[in-house]
């Protein structure tokens with residue numbers, strides 16, 4: 254008898270209870286248990302079958318860990334057909350998240366009941382595939398094409414009340430899934446309710462599927478699975494019969510299952526869960542977190558305070574004057590109002606936060622009892638050291654002292670006070686209450702429980718936290734500065750900022766590097782270039798002046814309405830700024846550079862290879878623990894297209910040997926910039942991949 258599907262008889266109802274924690278994934282043993290259960294119920298003369306999940310949820314989908322391995326009988330589509338074909342009345346009782354194959358099992362049942370908190374969904378497109386067990390054929394028969402396309406192409410979760418109104422659920426009732434399921438099955442039997450196989454329902458009315466396909470493909474920015482799902486739903490309307498529609502779904506599903514995008518998206522799914530699992534934190538207890546202090550109420554500080562307040566933490570916000578403190582409060586109030594507008598926060602909660610949970614202060618003594626302090630003051634080492642000296646004097650023993658610095662040496666900050674082991678970097682990304690990435694930067698003396706506390710705060714704030722070591726730019730900004738420099742080099746050598754931006758948005762980025770610079774503010778890059786020149790950068794670094802000239806003219810991008818692009822009032826998307834190319838041409842002439850033609854493919858190849866090479870150095874130096882840590886950083890902080898899984902997954906998919914060959918070829922023109930990462934050379938020599946490294950750590 255199956256260990257993962259418990260079989261019971263309650264009078265004439267057979268009960269199949271899934272017991273496969275944590276999410277009752279439909280692995281082969283679960284499928285075999287369900288099949289055996291259905292067959293046993295029929296053999297024993299039951300009149301109905303109830304299927305439900307023990308633990309936190311109904312089946313949350315196929316077992317993603319089986320992807321890429323040879324499928325084992327019974328395949329999920331066949332199992333769903335078998336459940337549907339049973340002569341018994343089959344009822345499913347849903348709770349938690351009935352997703353993917355889980356919802357497909359429920360749709361193959363004849364009736365569906367759920368608790369009010371249950372959610373359903375077909376999120377397969379987020380894994381680079383489409384529903385492959387009849388979901389694209391059964392859902393449209395139940396809800397109609399429009400509602401089915403919305404669910405399937407977005408992968409969104411639908412709450413039980415909406416699912417009831419869509420016709421996916423027959424009943425929503427408070428209670429224990431098993432109990433409400435049994436009562437519902439009993440009621441159906443008593444009323445002689447008929448079997449109601451969805452496959453026997455008429456094919457749904459068609460829509461203009463070509464228009465739907467084009468619209469979804471455009472929205473997907475290069476991701477294929479949502480658009481392919483449109484074609485599968487089209488088959489539900491146009492195929493000769495249900496079986497033919499299922500065959501078309503299977504054909505499209507198998508095509509996507511072998512795609513690089515499926516490999517990239519599955520990698521992203523598991524990487525974003527693995528990134529917070531660090532061996533050095535096993536068994537390490539984080540310190541308690543009830544109230545935190547934030548120093549500096551500018552955009553970043555106010556964003557951090559907002560994130561903490563939204564997560565239910567109390568916040569003491571310290572500014573240098575009452576006026577600055579109130580300005581910070583206004584920024585926080587505006588952030589919270591945004592959350593109310595987006596339906597993420599009730600207006601009562603909004604008021605409660607501002608009246609009772611946020612404390613403004615101008616004296617460090619107000620921080621004497623907080624559990625953790627994050628400073629987000631001016632990026633100047635002397636200023637940071639002054640702040641930490643005050644914290645050292647005022648904060649209680651065990652308080653975690655965190656800096657939000659983007660690039661200053663955290664070892665130097667930590668070394669300037671008596672409790673270096675309590676110091677950690679918490680590098681948020683602006684806007685801090687929206688961006689999910691948090692780099693937890695571990696200095697030489699940082700205590701393990703302080704690192705654990707940083708991760709615990711990140712989890713509490715709903716962030717994706719990545720451990721980083723100390724270097725200029727940690728993980729993300731260090732890699733960014735390299736691939737951004739590569740873009741500048743291509744501009745000097747003949748490409749335009751506009752061709753580069755388009756080539757990279759066609760590759761899948763939401764925005765190209767020059768549009769991103771306009772968004773972030775050209776003055777930030779300008780300050781960094783000046784800082785690095787003043788610090789005495791290597792003379793072999795290829796420098797340029799065209800961007801400086803833009804800034805000297807006061808053009809900082811979106812915030813001044815002009816940068817690489819011109820921004821009409823209120824327009825986010827800009828038009829190329831005609832003043833830019835003359836500055837670039839003058840720069841090329843001054844450096845004696847003859848511009849050449851770049852293809853979009855070469856632009857992407859160089860940009861990605863620069864990113865991969867620097868990422869390999871970051872992993873090789875231990876700044877990032879594993880390649881997946883870099884992938885997650887770029888996915889969550891830099892708009893990297895998720896269906897590639899991250900830069901190092903992209904490199905594995907494209908072949909490390911070819912990446913290294915390109916670097917060696919290009920190093921003939923610029924040996925300083927194109928120095929191969931030792932780790933990359935080692936992996937190629939050993940015939941290993943970045944994924945192999947992920948598996949070793």
Ligand code: T1G
Nearest residue numbers: 276278313314315316317318352353354376384385386526
């Ligand atoms: N398969 C295997 N493991 C899974 C899994 C799955 N489907 N879903 C979750 N896990 C693991 C996860 O890796 C983690 O493991 C633990 O469960 C807790 O997950 C034919 C082919 C259900 C909303 O896409 O969206 O069906 O890190 O940390 O935040 O059409 O997990 O503890 O070792 O995310 O409470 C379709 C994917 C599959 C759902 C719960 N289903 N999962 O979120 O916990 S394709 C999905 C989720 C399919 C058919 C096709 C979420 C969740 P570990 P968690 P959570």
